[in-house]
Amino acid sequence: MIALLKDLVRIKSDTIEGANNALLFCENWLQERGIITTVLKHEEKLMLVAEIGAGDECMIWNGHVDIVPGNPAQFEPVIEGDFLYGRGTADMKAGVAAMMQAFYELSKEPENLLKKIQLHIVTDEETDGETSQFLVDQGYTGDFVICGEPTHLKIGLQAKGIIQFDVILKGKPSHGSRPWEGINAIEQAILFDQQLRSLSFLTASNEFYDYPSLNLAKIQAGERYNVVPDECIVSYDLRYVPGQDMLGIIEDLTKLANKFPKSELKIQTTAPAVTTEAVNPYIVRIAEVTSQFIGKPAVLFGQHGAADARFYAEKGAGAIEFGPSGGDWHGEKEYVSITSTETFKNILVSLGRK
Numbered sequence: 001m002i003a004l005l006k007d008l009v010r011i012k013s014d015t016i017e018g019a020n021n022a023l024l025f026c027e028n029w030l031q032e033r034g035i036i037t038t039v040l041k042h043e044e045k046l047m048l049v050a051e052i053g054a055g056d057e058c059m060i061w062n063g064h065v066d067i068v069p070g071n072p073a074q075f076e077p078v079i080e081g082d083f084l085y086g087r088g089t090a091d092m093k094a095g096v097a098a099m100m101q102a103f104y105e106l107s108k109e110p111e112n113l114l115k116k117i118q119l120h121i122v123t124d125e126e127t128d129g130e131t132s133q134f135l136v137d138q139g140y141t142g143d144f145v146i147c148g149e150p151t152h153l154k155i156g157l158q159a160k161g162i163i164q165f166d167v168i169l170k171g172k173p174s175h176g177s178r179p180w181e182g183i184n185a186i187e188q189a190i191l192f193d194q195q196l197r198s199l200s201f202l203t204a205s206n207e208f209y210d211y212p213s214l215n216l217a218k219i220q221a222g223e224r225y226n227v228v229p230d231e232c233i234v235s236y237d238l239r240y241v242p243g244q245d246m247l248g249i250i251e252d253l254t255k256l257a258n259k260f261p262k263s264e265l266k267i268q269t270t271a272p273a274v275t276t277e278a279v280n281p282y283i284v285r286i287a288e289v290t291s292q293f294i295g296k297p298a299v300l301f302g303q304h305g306a307a308d309a310r311f312y313a314e315k316g317a318g319a320i321e322f323g324p325s326g327g328d329w330h331g332e333k334e335y336v337s338i339t340s341t342e343t344f345k346n347i348l349v350s351l352g353r354k
Helices: 002-009 016-032 089-107 130-137 185-196 246-258 281-294 309-313 338-352
Strands: 037-042 045-052 058-064 078-080 083-085 116-122 144-147 155-159 161-170 213-221 231-240 264-271 300-303 318-321 335-337
Touching: 002 016, 002 083, 002 089, 002 338, 016 037, 016 045, 016 089, 016 116, 037 130, 045 089, 045 130, 058 089, 058 309, 058 338, 083 089, 083 338, 089 116, 089 335, 089 338, 116 130, 130 309, 144 309, 155 281, 161 185, 161 246, 185 213, 185 231, 185 246, 231 246, 246 264, 281 318, 281 338, 309 318, 335 338
Parallel strands: 058 116, 058 144, 144 318, 155 300
Antiparallel strands: 037 045, 045 116, 078 083, 083 335, 155 318, 161 231, 161 264, 213 231
């Protein structure tokens, strides 16, 4: 399995072409071991589906082979002690390698399979997740989904929802030496930001989150020193707490924007929160098996970011992020723990057996 991971790391999959090449490598690896695969295509992006087992109950393992760019040295994996360094080791080629190995091992003992298992490998999680969304839209859904993102073998059963939006604030231009004759759109944006941060939905919390997160991501305004700017566009990334009403939040944003003359609110992206409950039978079972392998109680937690689990959860499936230990993903020293990757593989195998 570690040889498989090293081969995956060597594939520079930070472009659509590279990610597709990595996926075709996975297809070939599985087919060489007698596993039937289906490769689908959506807008030049490939995705892979394989299935073992039978019955009405289906567990999905989802992983992505696309990565963020790295320096050339990161595409040659290096092992130091228990750590394997390289771009994409943690995020999330180790998870993919463990899923592939576990899937292969279970495929050799179909009589011992507890349920149907589908393996989904996709190529654009780091950008927009269109391939996982496409699979879901094509009916590749199940009762429960494990996205093998790096979680240090902790069970990420919730994830914040997403609202990404722009607000266009309007002002009135004037000469920069006579600003009192105009209305400065940048100053309007500052006032909007202050009032936004006082809205009540930003105080929401639950057992996994103390509050939502709000990131002022972009500001676009002004062209010359001597002109009062008449337009300012501010762009935000809001991650709301599971249990909050997304439509209610958008309504509050709209009401605030309407307080500013001629302003405009543009919602760019939304995604539902993942709200899997701890009492879900799959969560109970995963926690039990994980505890057996790590020798202590499994940890349940909520993710601040969002992964492809959200697409399956939107269709009603229980969904988690759950994978090996690693660090510095997207950084120059990205690494994954070899031991935890092997443990993750063993946990998956146990979950698939009767």
